[in-house]
Amino acid sequence: MADSLNIRKAEKKDVPELFRIEQRCFDAESFSRRQINYLVSRSKGEFLVLTENDNIAGFLILLQRRNSPGVRIYSLAVSPNYRGKQYAKQLVLKADQVVKYLSKRFLHLEVSEANFSAIQLYRKLGFQITGKRGRYYKDGSDAWLMRLGVNPSKLS
Numbered sequence: 219m220a221d222s223l224n225i226r227k228a229e230k231k232d233v234p235e236l237f238r239i240e241q242r243c244f245d246a247e248s249f250s251r252r253q254i255n256y257l258v259s260r261s262k263g264e265f266l267v268l269t270e271n272d273n274i275a276g277f278l279i280l281l282q283r284r285n286s287p288g289v290r291i292y293s294l295a296v297s298p299n300y301r302g303k304q305y306a307k308q309l310v311l312k313a314d315q316v317v318k319y320l321s322k323r324f325l326h327l328e329v330s331e332a333n334f335s336a337i338q339l340y341r342k343l344g345f346q347i348t349g350k351r352g353r354y355y356k357d358g359s360d361a362w363l364m365r366l367g368v369n370p371s372k373l374s
């Protein structure tokens with residue numbers, strides 16, 4: 219039988235599993251359990267999870283400021299055992315819908331210059347590099363600033 223996929227809002231009961239995925243995906247840069255709890259319950263934004271057969275395969279955190287024209291992808295992760303199945307792409311497509319729903323103009327994010335797979339993902343979806351932040355991460359790597367304008371043709 220085909221896998222059943224769903225994207226929904228994260229709930230408090232998801233926090234232990236989200237923390238496990240976070241640790242597996244981000245090592246030294248990972249959020250604490252407390253930070254995840256805060257982001258799920260109180261942050262101004264959207265914390266979305268993608269589930270496969272009701273198991274959390276990945277998540278996406280979006281942040282928005284009232285006066286900002288863009289929505290920020292604050293974090294995106296897919297658990298190692300679920301990678302290569304277009305799940306990250308589906309989460310970014312969802313983010314694009316949120317941008318439109320909120321009448322914002324673009325998605326933006328920071329990504330480590332060393333994060334080849336993420337850069338490939340964002341490039342494939344049409345993101346463009348708009349700047350750089352020197353020594354942004356704990357390991358000393360620079361961050362690239364990337365942006366995707368609302369343009370459905372690039373995301374089909």
Ligand SMILES: CC(C)(COP(=O)(O)OP(=O)(O)OC[C@H]1O[C@@H](n2cnc3c(N)ncnc32)[C@H](O)[C@@H]1OP(=O)(O)O)[C@@H](O)C(=O)NCCC(=O)NCCS
Pocket residue numbers: 243244293294295296297300301302303304305306307308327328329330333334335336338339340342
């Ligand atoms: C980056 C990450 C989210 C990708 O998740 P994923 O679900 O495996 O990605 P998808 O299957 O949706 O890939 C979509 C496209 O992204 C690119 N891509 C994803 N992983 C890639 C890899 N390891 N190498 C090269 N390209 C890759 C490809 O273009 C791919 O399309 P294709 O399969 O048709 O070639 C995942 O590897 C991850 O969680 N990494 C650790 C956390 C992280 O770095 N998050 C991003 C922070 S900015």
